[in-house]
Amino acid sequence: MTERPLRADARRNAERLVLAAREVFAERGVDVPLDDIARHAGVGNATLYRRFPTREALLEAVYRDRVEQLHAHALDQPGEPGEALTAWLLEIVRDGSSSRGLTATLKAALQREGADVAWCRHLILDAAEQLLARAQDAGAIRPDVTAIQLLKLANGIAFSTEHDPDADHQAEHLLTLTLTGLNPRC
Known part of the structure; x- marks a missing residue:
């Protein structure tokens, strides 16, 4: 099964989440609550979990x-x-x-x-x-x-x-x- 390309706004949100996670992980460690990463990225936690259903997927x-x-x-x-x-x-x-x-x-x-x-x-x-x-x-x-x-x-x-x-x-x-x-x- 091939993945569909992300819409532009979904791609931007995913990029913001990855950047936010990189920053927060570096500052606070990889055990930080994922909701904190969503807040840091300026998106809702549902957006984070839809794109990255597990901590490992985000890592x-x-x-x-x-x-x-x-x-x-x-x-x-x-x-x-x-x-x-x-x-x-x-x-x-x-x-x-x-x-x-x-x-x-x-x-x-x-x-x-x-x-x-x-x-x-x-x-x-x-x-x-x-x-x-x-x-x-x-x-x-x-x-x-x-x-x-x-x-x-x-x-x-x-x-x-x-x-x-x-x-x-x-x-x-x-x-x-x-x-x-x-x-x-x-």
């Missing part, structure tokens, strides 16, 4: 562009394969550590099977697998490490540092320690 709309960027960045990472993997994982960890609850919410969503998040799971896993394979072929990462394990480590680092006042620094330091341990030469 998908808010973060779809960022997940697609992360996938593209993985494929375009320059330099030595181990450094490319590290740079990409650092980007993921920094995003997660600065997103006030996004890490936990996306982790829960990614663990559920279903069409709502299949696109996200596919893009992030594909990126991680490609970068990891190159790093393993170059001898920079142990051969027994999987992409899922790397993503769990990155998620754990992001989750544990998201409320730190120096979240980026802490996330980078923990990621460096983790990746050092994954180096087969250690």
Whole structure:
């Protein structure tokens, strides 16, 4: 079944809701009441729920562009394969550590099977697998490490540092320690 194109006013409302959600999620976390997002967007809560029937659907709309960027960045990472993997994982960890609850919410969503998040799971896993394979072929990462394990480590680092006042620094330091341990030469 194909989706019908949205009317111009419905499209504008959806765009306002996504922008409002991005702002409110960044300020107050992803557990904010959805009615607050509708108010911030200047629309009724029925408009929000008609367009985004679940919190996960709204999160998908808010973060779809960022997940697609992360996938593209993985494929375009320059330099030595181990450094490319590290740079990409650092980007993921920094995003997660600065997103006030996004890490936990996306982790829960990614663990559920279903069409709502299949696109996200596919893009992030594909990126991680490609970068990891190159790093393993170059001898920079142990051969027994999987992409899922790397993503769990990155998620754990992001989750544990998201409320730190120096979240980026802490996330980078923990990621460096983790990746050092994954180096087969250690």
